[in-house]
Amino acid sequence: MRTTVLVIGGGATGVGVARDLALRGVDVTLVERGPLAAGTTGRSHGVLHSGARYAEADPDDAAACLAENRILREVAPACVRETGGYFLQLDGDDPDYFERKRRACADLGMGATVLDGDELRDRVPAASPAVSRALAVPDAVISPARLVVANAVDAREAGATIHTGAPVESISVDDGRVRSVEVGGDLDATVEAAAVVNATGPWAERCARLAGVSVPMRPTRGVMVAVENPGVDAVLNRCRPPADGDIVVPRPDEVVLGTTSVAVDDPDDFERSAAEVERTVSECAAMCPAVADAPTVRTYWGVRPLYAPDDPDDARAISRGFALLDHAADGAEGLYTVVGGKLTTYRRMAEATADRVCDRLGVSATCRTADRPLPGHDDPDRLDDLVGEFGVDAPADGVGEGTPR
Ligand SMILES: Cc1cc2nc3c(=O)[nH]c(=O)nc-3n(C[C@H](O)[C@H](O)[C@H](O)COP(=O)(O)OP(=O)(O)OC[C@H]3O[C@@H](n4cnc5c(N)ncnc54)[C@H](O)[C@@H]3O)c2cc1C
Numbered sequence: 125m126r127t128t129v130l131v132i133g134g135g136a137t138g139v140g141v142a143r144d145l146a147l148r149g150v151d152v153t154l155v156e157r158g159p160l161a162a163g164t165t166g167r168s169h170g171v172l173h174s175g176a177r178y179a180e181a182d183p184d185d186a187a188a189c190l191a192e193n194r195i196l197r198e199v200a201p202a203c204v205r206e207t208g209g210y211f212l213q214l215d216g217d218d219p220d221y222f223e224r225k226r227r228a229c230a231d232l233g234m235g236a237t238v239l240d241g242d243e244l245r246d247r248v249p250a251a252s253p254a255v256s257r258a259l260a261v262p263d264a265v266i267s268p269a270r271l272v273v274a275n276a277v278d279a280r281e282a283g284a285t286i287h288t289g290a291p292v293e294s295i296s297v298d299d300g301r302v303r304s305v306e307v308g309g310d311l312d313a314t315v316e317a318a319a320v321v322n323a324t325g326p327w328a329e330r331c332a333r334l335a336g337v338s339v340p341m342r343p344t345r346g347v348m349v350a351v352e353n354p355g356v357d358a359v360l361n362r363c364r365p366p367a368d369g370d371i372v373v374p375r376p377d378e379v380v381l382g383t384t385s386v387a388v389d390d391p392d393d394f395e396r397s398a399a400e401v402e403r404t405v406s407e408c409a410a411m412c413p414a415v416a417d418a419p420t421v422r423t424y425w426g427v428r429p430l431y432a433p434d435d436p437d438d439a440r441a442i443s444r445g446f447a448l449l450d451h452a453a454d455g456a457e458g459l460y461t462v463v464g465g466k467l468t469t470y471r472r473m474a475e476a477t478a479d480r481v482c483d484r485l486g487v488s489a490t491c492r493t494a495d496r497p498l499p500g501h502d503d504p505d506r507l508d509d510l511v512g513e514f515g516v517d518a519p520a521d522g523v524g525e526g527t528p529r
Contacts, residue, residue: 369407
C-alpha cells in the first residue's frame, strides 16, 4: 500500500503528528503495535506541567511547557482538570532552592505566588505540618487517554488512517533513502511512503535500528502508585532538585504518587522493584502523611524516552526537551525521529515534525493545532466513549489492559 507519510507510534506524539499533517491536507497513515497510548503516554503521571518543575534548570523547556499548558487549556478543556499545583518546601529543605525556583517562575511570567505553611494547609488540609512554604503554580492534570483519542479522531476526520495492532517489523533502505516499511499484525502489509516518522518514544532507538540508523537513548523507568485519595485536589511537588517520590497527582478518587528514575536496557522487559514502590510512597508521605496508609488502587510503570547523545552520568541531568532528527545524513533520507519531550509538549513536538516533513514534501500549509479545538473539547462523555471504542490502554486513567482489576 502507499501513503505520503507513515507515522510509527500511537502515543501522544504520533497521534499529534498524524493530526497536524492531516489538517495540512497531507495523506497520512499511523501504525501502532498495540492499542493507542500503550507506551509511555498511558503510563505517565498525567501532569500538565506549568514549567515550574524545570524553571531554574532549563528555562527554555519550562517556557515551552508554560506555552503548551495555556494552549491545551484552551483547545482541550475536557482533557484537563484545573487543579493548580504547589511546590512545597518542608522543614530542612534548602530555602535557596525555593528562592531560585520562585525567581525562575517569575522570569517566565508564570504568576506564581508564595504561601506560608498555614495558608497552604488551609487550601490542602492533607498537607504535612512540616510544610513551611509553598509556591502556587498553574500545574494541572491531563487525561492521556482522552487527549490521544481526541487527536486520533481529528486526524481521522481530516483523512488520516489509523491502524492499531500493527507493529513495524522492518524498514528497507536503498541507495540512501527509505523505500518501504513492513508492518505485521492486523495490517500485514508493505507500506511505501515519501516520509516515515519514527514516534516510538522509548522504542525509538530500536525502531531506527531497523533502518540501520543509530538514535542514542537512555530510557529510564519510573513507578507510579495510585492510592485512595486522602483529600488532595492539587498537584503537590516537593521543592527540591528532582529526586525519587517528589510528586503527588490528584485524580477524582485517587492520588498518583511518583516516581523513580532507573536506567533500563529494554523498555519491554525491565525489573519492577518493590524498593522503588516503597520509597515512592514514603517520600510522598513526607508531603502528605495520609498517603502512607491509604489503600493502594494500582501500581504501574512507565519508561521515559530520553534522548542522550552526550550520555551524561546522571540520567536526571538529561534534557526533557525534545529532539527532531532528520536521518538523511545517516543514509536514510525520508526517515525522521521525534523523541524525548513530555506529554505536555506533544503538540509542539508534532508541529515541529510536521513543519520539517512538509518542507520536504513541498507542502506550504501551516500548523492549525494551536488554536483549533480538539473534538470533544467540551464533551468529556463523548471522549470517554471514544476511549472505549478505540480500546485505549492507559493505566494513568485507569483504563485498558494495563490496568489491574
Ligand atoms: C514515570 C513517568 C512519568 C511521566 N509523567 C509525565 C507528566 O506528568 N507530564 C508530562 O508531560 N510528561 C510525563 N512523562 C513523559 C511523557 O509521558 C512522555 O514523554 C510521552 O508520553 C511520550 O509520548 P510518545 O508518544 O513520544 O511515546 P509513547 O507514548 O511511548 O508512544 C510510542 C508508541 O510507539 C509504539 N511502538 C513502539 N515500537 C513500535 C513499532 N515497532 N511499531 C509500531 N508501534 C510501535 C508503542 O507501542 C507506543 O505506543 C512521564 C514519563 C514517565 C516515564
